[in-house]
Amino acid sequence: MGAGGGPGPVVQRRRLRAELRRVRVAAGLTQDEVAEAMDWSLSKLIRIENGSVSISTNDLKAILQYYKITDSHRVADLVAMGRVARERWWWSEYRDVASRELLQLIEYEAAATISRNFQLSVVPGLLQTEEYARAVLERNNPQRPRDQLDVLVGIRMRRQELLDRADPPLLFFVMDEAVVRRQVGGPAVMRGQLQRLIEVSAKPNVTVEMVPFSAGIHPGTLGSFVIYEFPDDADDDTVYLENQQGEFLNRDDPDEIVAYRERFEQLRELSLGRAGTENFLAEAAKEVA
Numbered sequence: 001m002g003a004g005g006g007p008g009p010v011v012q013r014r015r016l017r018a019e020l021r022r023v024r025v026a027a028g029l030t031q032d033e034v035a036e037a038m039d040w041s042l043s044k045l046i047r048i049e050n051g052s053v054s055i056s057t058n059d060l061k062a063i064l065q066y067y068k069i070t071d072s073h074r075v076a077d078l079v080a081m082g083r084v085a086r087e088r089w090w091w092s093e094y095r096d097v098a099s100r101e102l103l104q105l106i107e108y109e110a111a112a113t114i115s116r117n118f119q120l121s122v123v124p125g126l127l128q129t130e131e132y133a134r135a136v137l138e139r140n141n142p143q144r145p146r147d148q149l150d151v152l153v154g155i156r157m158r159r160q161e162l163l164d165r166a167d168p169p170l171l172f173f174v175m176d177e178a179v180v181r182r183q184v185g186g187p188a189v190m191r192g193q194l195q196r197l198i199e200v201s202a203k204p205n206v207t208v209e210m211v212p213f214s215a216g217i218h219p220g221t222l223g224s225f226v227i228y229e230f231p232d233d234a235d236d237d238t239v240y241l242e243n244q245q246g247e248f249l250n251r252d253d254p255d256e257i258v259a260y261r262e263r264f265e266q267l268r269e270l271s272l273g274r275a276g277t278e279n280f281l282a283e284a285a286k287e288v289a
Contacts (some may be wrong), residue, residue, distance in 0.1 A: 011111045011235055013054060013085040013251075019078065021049045023067045037066055054086045090158070097151045105226075105240055105249065106155075110162055112228035114170045116264045120224045121182065123193060124173050125156050126163065127200055127208075132193040133157070135185030168205045174267045176220055177213045180284050185287050194285040201278055209271035210280050218270050219263040227260055237261075 024034055031049070035042045038059075047053040055063075060082045064075055091098070091106045098106075109115065109126070117124045122136055133156045136147055144152075162168060183190045201208035211218055226240045238252045239260045251257070272280055 011107065011230065012081050015237065016055070016060075016078065016081045016085055016134065017049050020055075020063065022237075023069065024049075027067055028116045034063070034066070038063060043098040047105060055082055057082060067208075073157075091155070094151065094155055096123045097148050101250065106159055108228045108238060108240070109159065111230060112169050113231045114172075114229040116172045116174075116261070118220050118225055118264060118267055119179055120176045120220055121178060122184065123175070123179055123197065126160055126171065127173065127197060128156060129189070129193050130157055130194045131189045132184055132196075133273050135189060140182075163200065163203065163206065168203075170205050170207075172209075172264075172268075173211045174211060174220070174264065174271055176211050176218075180210065180218070183288070191285055191288045194281055194288065198278060198281050198285070201274070207274055208281075209268060209274060209278055210277040211267055211271045212280075215270040222263075225260055225263075226258065227264060 024031070024110050031045050032042060034040075035045045038045070040059075044053075048055050057079060060079060061075070064078060069075060069078075089107065089110075091103050095103065117126070122128075123132060125133070128136070130153060134149065137152050138144070138158075163171070180194065184193070197208055211220065215258050224242050227237060228240070230239050236252055236254065237257050238250060239257050240250055271277065
């Protein structure tokens, strides 16, 4: 599968895990008690409630019966949710190359109606040209085999299809000036990348803003992050962080997400704004030598 009109597997898995956890807590049961009653390992139940694995239809029906969920409509809804959670979308075919965290990020990216992306050192993946992406991925792991590099570059390019979807999300990108000043892949690649940023920033659903060096030390110096918002109230926002190894770390603690939202708005206030950034990028492109 590659499209679909509703939330994808990871989003549905999050909904299902939240519901299963809520029902267990409401029943006054501990994870140990449920695992023992179901004859499961404790780690299996923990992974199900964390949303890191899918639950089979038979296991789902069994645990719902144990929780005394007998309403036929509710059971049908939860079983349908579980089936979607196990579906395979276009990114599923890359499980042997891409990390689980990257694949999860791609689905959140595709399912979100709004994303807020701050980058401290490189152009966001959704806005990278193929040449720029190749230079970044190659530099991050020089020992990576060429065929794997080609696949990862292809994944990054395919992710960008959501910019031109019939129902594109609202995309907000804030970048530190270092992103533009750091030359990646040589002058020609960098000029092409800057031109790409100028072109993309003209899209009505895309906002690109630059935080200049003159802003001094700012909240974004703590690191890059992306916040995803989903259309259904049942789906909590989530934030993704990227560590020094280039791995993605998911956070969905409400207080932490609020803190990142505040940080993002502070960065926007420090930025050159949309129009100022377009002028800045145009001048920066002329200066690349």
